[in-house]
Amino acid sequence: MEKDKVVVVVVGKDKPGLIAGVTSIISGLNGNIEDMDQVVLQEVFIMSLIVKFLNLETTEKIEKLVNMLNKEGEKLGLKIHVYPLNKL
């Protein structure tokens, strides 16, 4: 089952709208956040998520997710990394 889960790690300068931006993309792709930890340390925004996607087995789908997140990340000034849980 772990193969449909990914870890998403997000870092950037804090401002309103970062969580809204990233999680909207995830829920738009029908991803379900199972665990979330987010904190602001000296104006640095740090967030880690474990997200479960239905039917994420295909590499294409992971690529699509990564692309969309990267695009959003650029807009928001965030570094976003995605790791499939079964490859860690």
Added chain:
Amino acid sequence: MGNIIVTSIGRDRPGIVAGISNILYRHNANILKTRASILGGLFVMVMVVDISKVNIKLEDLISKLKEKGVELGSGISVEDEKTYRKKKKLVAFDLDGTLIQMETLDELAKAAGVYEEVKKITKMAMEGKMSFKEALARRVKLLKNLPVEEVEKLKRRIEFTPGVQDLVKELKKAGFVTAIITGGFDVFAKHVAEKLGIEYVYANRLIVRKGVLTGEFKGEIVSAQSKLKALTEIAKKEGISLSECVAVGDGANDVFILKSSGLGIGYKPKTVVKRHAKALINSEDLRTIMAFIGGGQIRKDVIKKLKE
């Protein structure tokens, strides 16, 4: 103004974090800290939110968040950080529609064959066209000559809201004082209190003579004010402040008690209650309340227990 704490507890589904955080973003609130997890099949999220630059009135932001919570089908609470951190020590419950799945006055009215008339008066009171006190007096009067056996029969038919036994057990184990404060009747409230192990009961008494109801009642719980007065009395006796109290209720006469206590929880609330309760729960299962009143760190520990 310090930070607010937004808690969302409910059935897990995609879009909860996005839904809540989008509202906060739209109104320029900044999320400082979030912790979310699935515990025992429930999605639990707690956010610490900086509201110093919010671009609408705080109360409007709060109602938008609560509306969203209801729309997402989760329980939601919005508290200021100071009250949130305050340890809660007492929980006061409404009876009908909260601890039990029944409106006892309606059931008595059915047994007496005056249900339609009672319903009309209830409606008038709900719409503010008649005071609670007068509405209660009129409805009880319609029950005149109902045999006491009918009351006893109803008592045996009472059904608890799912999870309520567990909830009260957990509360007692955690050291909470518990109370029932109801505009209903002590014959039912005491029975429920005894079954659940609840210490305080404030209710009204139906007067009985020669085995039938006389159509009169005795008691002071006849308005939203009097419910608050009862809670204040209990709190004073226990040596605790109202901000350390949790109130759970659903109806118009719960408005003051929900507004004035540290955490007011509207359980399947009627419209008027939604505005005044800090927390709204629509779930069938009362155990989610435990997660809301745990406060701070305990909130998490408490939810773990729900797994069992």
